Amino acid sequence: MKIAITCVKKDKDSMIDERFGRCNYFTIYDTESKSFEHVENKGVTSAQGAGIAAGQQLLDHGVEALITGHVGPNAMKILQSGNVSIYKCSGKNIKEEIDLLLDNKLENINNAVPPHSGMRNRHGRA
Amino acid sequence: MKIAVLSGKGGTGKTTISTNLAKAMGWNYVDCDVEEPNGFIFLNPKVIKTEQVSIPVPEIDPSKCIGCQKCVNICQFNALAWANKDVLLFDKLCHGCGACSLVCGYGAISEVDREIGHIDVGNDEQITCMRGTLNIGEPMAVPIIRDLKKMIGNEKTIIDCSPGSTCSVVAAIEGVDYAVLVTEPTAFGLHDLKIAIELVRTMNIPFGIIINRGSHEKDLIEEHCEKEKINIIGKVMFDKDVAVLYSKGKLLVEHEKYKELFLHIGKKVEGEIACSLL
Ligand code: SF4
Numbered sequence: 227m228k229i230a231i232t233c234v235k236k237d238k239d240s241m242i243d244e245r246f247g248r249c250n251y252f253t254i255y256d257t258e259s260k261s262f263e264h265v266e267n268k269g270v271t272s273a274q275g276a277g278i279a280a281g282q283q284l285l286d287h288g289v290e291a292l293i294t295g296h297v298g299p300n301a302m303k304i305l306q307s308g309n310v311s312i313y314k315c316s317g318k319n320i321k322e323e324i325d326l327l328l329d330n331k332l333e334n335i336n337n338a339v340p341p342h343s344g345m346r347n348r349h350g351r352a
Numbered sequence: 353m354k355i356a357v358l359s360g361k362g363g364t365g366k367t368t369i370s371t372n373l374a375k376a377m378g379w380n381y382v383d384c385d386v387e388e389p390n391g392f393i394f395l396n397p398k399v400i401k402t403e404q405v406s407i408p409v410p411e412i413d414p415s416k417c418i419g420c421q422k423c424v425n426i427c428q429f430n431a432l433a434w435a436n437k438d439v440l441l442f443d444k445l446c447h448g449c450g451a452c453s454l455v456c457g458y459g460a461i462s463e464v465d466r467e468i469g470h471i472d473v474g475n476d477e478q479i480t481c482m483r484g485t486l487n488i489g490e491p492m493a494v495p496i497i498r499d500l501k502k503m504i505g506n507e508k509t510i511i512d513c514s515p516g517s518t519c520s521v522v523a524a525i526e527g528v529d530y531a532v533l534v535t536e537p538t539a540f541g542l543h544d545l546k547i548a549i550e551l552v553r554t555m556n557i558p559f560g561i562i563i564n565r566g567s568h569e570k571d572l573i574e575e576h577c578e579k580e581k582i583n584i585i586g587k588v589m590f591d592k593d594v595a596v597l598y599s600k601g602k603l604l605v606e607h608e609k610y611k612e613l614f615l616h617i618g619k620k621v622e623g624e625i626a627c628s629l630l
């Protein structure tokens with residue numbers, strides 16, 4: 227299985243980028259060959275539809291799982307159509323995130339978050 | 353003959369200026385601020401006709417599609433994707449350019465109309481009023497503005513543009529004879545004004561400035577315009593009468609003192625256009 231992670235730098239010690247469509251690089255880890263590959267995100271240079279371009283790129287690479295922060299509705303649609311499972315990163319480094327995923331400890335966010343769900347977190351206020 | 357009214361940003365009084373100018377000059381009024389058209393609130397015309405605006409978007413027949421992905425690759429707007437052996441359409445991103453159906457060699461793509469908004473045509477006693485309205489959540493304003501511009505023809509028209517310097521504004525001011533830039537005497541106003549000036553200069557459109565919510569003292573807009581030799585064609589003072597009329601959804605020209613002012617501004621603009629044609 228190929229796992230993609232959104233990254234800031236082209237390096238396997240890079241920080242994770244919480245953005246999907248506009249991250250700089252994808253690190254793609256192949257669980258069979260245990261190898262890493264780094265690809266530039268084509269979405270960054272897209273004037274519009276960054277999330278779609280990025281999603282298309284992952285499908286073209288045969289990615290089946292993605293670890294990232296936030297996925298927009300367009301990206302969600304293409305990734306789901308391509309049967310990619312999407313997981314929420316937990317703020318660790320790439321290797322730890324992969325281990326967490328393989329241990330089934332990352333939250334699956336395939337169901338697109340309902341709009342404005344972030345507004346529910348109102349720090350204890352109603 | 354067309355005059356465009358623009359502003360650096362929202363809330364500057366662009367609609368106030370354009371509706372009152374249209375009424376004072378007796379020119380037709382077209383609201384191209386399709387995301388928030390509110391000129392009709394003040395002009396209150398009787399709507400006599402409504403037309404849908406649509407763009408042609410592709411429809412893919414999966415039984416004819418062989419999955420060559422030519423359509424996906426030609427689309428400049430990422431409106432098409434290839435996922436799980438299917439072409440996926442993101443219709444909100446589609447500009448209706450038709451490139452995908454042209455390249456599909458298997459007749460799998462046909463074009464269907466997708467409604468993105470509508471245009472209302474109305475009558476005031478003396479003038480014709482038009483407005484475009486983009487449906488909620490639709491990102492593509494330019495097709496509506498293009499349709500509006502086609503409907504204007506050669507009539508004497510005031511065009512109320514969207515705020516800012518976006519592609520909607522560019523589409524609205526393309527081919528106009530004169531631009532009126534509405535601004536406020538604040539530092540932010542000046543900042544946005546400079547961007548608007550650059551836009552009209554780049555597009556080679558003669559222009560003048562109207563200061564809204566002005567005071568009797570010399571303000572920073574006037575200082576800037578003096579330095580840059582830019583024409584100020586009018587100043588609308590900030591006073592209680594304006595606020596009261598505005599809050600009632602009334603035109604300022606219903607008040608004698610403002611009628612004078614807008615007639616004067618209108619004359620000036622017409623003079624400026626005449627000069628620019630020499
Ligand atoms: S170009 Fe035509 S045949 Fe090729 S993928 Fe697109 S719809 Fe299918």
Ligand code: SF4
Binds near residue numbers: 409428432446448452
């Ligand atoms: S019509 Fe143009 S913009 Fe729309 S999907 Fe086809 S190629 Fe893309």
